[in-house]
Structures are given as C-alpha cells and as structure tokens.
Amino acid sequence: MDFTDTSLVAVDNKVSAEEQPLPEALRSMSLVMRVLCFLALGCPNLHDHWKSLESDRAFETVRTRMCHILGNTITTASLLAISSVFVIIVFPASYFGYTPSVPYYLLFTSLMFAMFAMLISGSSMIRWLHTDRHWTQEQLKQGGYLVWSYLLSIVAPMFFIFWSLNCFIFAMSIAGFSSQSEICRAVTALGLVAYVVNVGKISIEAMYRYRSGLEHAECRQ
Template sequence: MALPETFSIHGPRTSDESILAEDRMLPRALRDTSFITRSLCLLAMGRPDLELHWESLQSEDAFKNVRERQCSILTNTVTAAGLLLATSGVFVTAVSPAPYFDYTSPAPYFLLFISLMMAMIAMLTSGLGMIRWLHADRQWTQEQIKQGGYFLLSHLLSMVMPMFFAGLSLNCFIFAMLIAGFCSQNTVCLILTAVWLVAYVVGVGSMSIEFMWMLARYLRSR
C-alpha cells in the first residue's frame, strides 16, 4: 500500500531543507564584484567576499545571529557618536580654559564643528540602520542583494556608513586637537601633542596595513 504523498518517515521538512542546492550557491552577481564592493565587504563583515554572508541568508538561525551582531555594532556606534557629539559640542560652545591651548582659532574650530555635524549624521544613520535590521526579513534581504549592483551597494553602505561618519567625526576632533596643540607656545603641550600624533599614526597605520594585506591576499587567491 502506497504511503500518502504528504507523509514522510523523516518527519515534516523545514523550509531550509526544501531549498535547492543551486539556490545556496553564491550568485554570479555576488562573485564578480568590483574592488570598491570588496573593500566595503571587508569593512562591513571582515571578509572581502560575500560567501559567508550569503550562507547566513539560507537559515533563519544564522540570519538571526547576523541581525543581532549588526544591531550590537550599531548600538556601539550610537554610543560612540553620542560621546563625540557631546564632547564636540562642549568644545564648540566653550572657551578654552588654558590660554596656551587655544582651540577657538579658525582651523581647529572648523574641524570641531565638522566633527559635531558628522557625529549627528552618525547617530542618525545608526538609528535608521538599527530600525532596518530589527525589521529585516531574511528572504527580502536575500532577494535584494541577489540582484547585485546598486542593491548590493546600498546593503553594504547601510552597514558601513554609520561607522564611517563616526570615524570621520573622531578624526576631525583629533586633528582639531593636534592643530591646537602644535600652535601652542607651551613646550609641554607641544611634546604631548607630538607623542599623540605618533601614537595616532602608528595605530591607524597598522590597521591600514592589515586591511590592505587582507584585501591583497584575497585578490591573489582569486
């Protein structure tokens, strides 16, 4: 006697099990990407390709982990942007208490004002990105990036832009302090500013070298 078509000795099949093998493969539009797209992937996900990200879109549990990680990153970005906003706001609205450290001169003040604006944009984009990820749907996200091109770039930029604006705000603040420090007539202030500049160059330089090394290694492997 034949079993009914709806019966299965292995139990009911889940939606993930019913996905065909070819649907799990990385689409061609996501394999043949430009240098800019690979750089955005490296900044957004720590890898210059979309293989792991595409795999995470094949399972609800994996997509949930990605969503939680992105929300955590955006939460930290909002916190950092809020601190930058408050700090830049204080420097913009207050007069320097030390006469030998004048950050109200045109160049530092302009950079502080730019830092203030970038922090506002970082908070805005982080908040919008968090709302987007909290209500993100796995299948909708999969269909969006599957098309590649503009849709893929918009997906990656939604993850990168909050960090970009927060980083830009921080760098503007740092350069404002460096300019004010090097314009000072106080020897101690000049020495501390020089040490700060060396630490900044070493830190940013090491991170940039690692970023370029990872990207170059990926390009050679392809």
C-alpha cells in the same frame, strides 16, 4: 518506521530547498564592491554572507552582530559629538592655541559627521531589527543599486565616524601646537604620534585580512 523515514525526507527536502547558490548578480564584483564587502562584512565577497541567509539561526547571529556594531557606532558618535560641543563651548582652555579659527571649523565638522553617523546608524539598526532573511535574500538577488545601498548602510556610519574622529584629532592637534606652553606642545606631539602608529597598525592588519580573504575565496573557487 515509515513515518520516520518520511519525516527525514521532508526535512532534507526543506533544507535543500533553502540552500540556494549564490546568485549570478553577486558573483562578479568590482574592486570597490569587494572593499565595501570587506568593510561591512569582514569578507571581500558575499559567499559567506549569503550562506548566513539560508537559516534563521545563522541570520539571527548576523542580525545580532550588526545591531551590536551599529550600537557601538552610535555610542562612539555620541561621545565624539559631546566632546566637540564640550571643547567648543565649555573648554576653551587658555593653554590651548585657539587663536586660529581652523580648530573651531574642524570641531564643527567633527560634530556634523558625528550627527550623520548617529542618524544613519539609527536608521540602519531599525531596518535590521524589522527585516527578515527572505526579504534580504530577495533584495540581494536583484544586485546593482540594492546591493550598494545594503553595504553602504553598514559602511557609511563607519566612514562618518572615521572622519569625525580625524577632524577632532586635527583640531586638537592644531590647538595644541599653537599653544605657548611647551608641555602642551609635547603632549600633543606624543598623542599625534600614538594616533598615527595605531592607525597604521590597524591599516596593515586590515590589508592582511583583506588579502587573506581574497586568497581564501580563490581557493574555494
């Protein structure tokens, strides 16, 4: 009986020792930092993410999710890069208007952004696979540049994917609208409208989630 009580006390002490409050350097955040947190972690603050660093199981869940996101980013960037190369080299179809050089510049820019996304995603995935929660806690405790680099390593690949996709869409739109075929111009217009509608829908949902996250954080405080 005494041995059981002693074991329970030891476990409780261990848990309480691991449960550390949010460091002061991570409490006051600027608007840009809140947006970065939302884009990287899905929450406009670091409270929930800091809690995930208090146990190995929660940290493993976060690491698995981040590696999954980065893996999907690498796949998307690869598809964009292959599509850009394919359109530039293999598929200069006659019914597309490639007379202006702008589509080619945009396709090369899309390829460049896709390569950047793959490189950053790959390096970030390697870091997540080899890091541990104690090291991550020590890095975040210091705040400042280390927190910025921590968040940007997650957000930067998404940023490059976003611009790579937009450059590809704009290149194909310009080529489509420059075509002599009315069918090609009509299909291009429909595709562009669908793209704008989807981007607007995603933006509205993101703004709603961001506002809900801020309200939830204020209620907890």
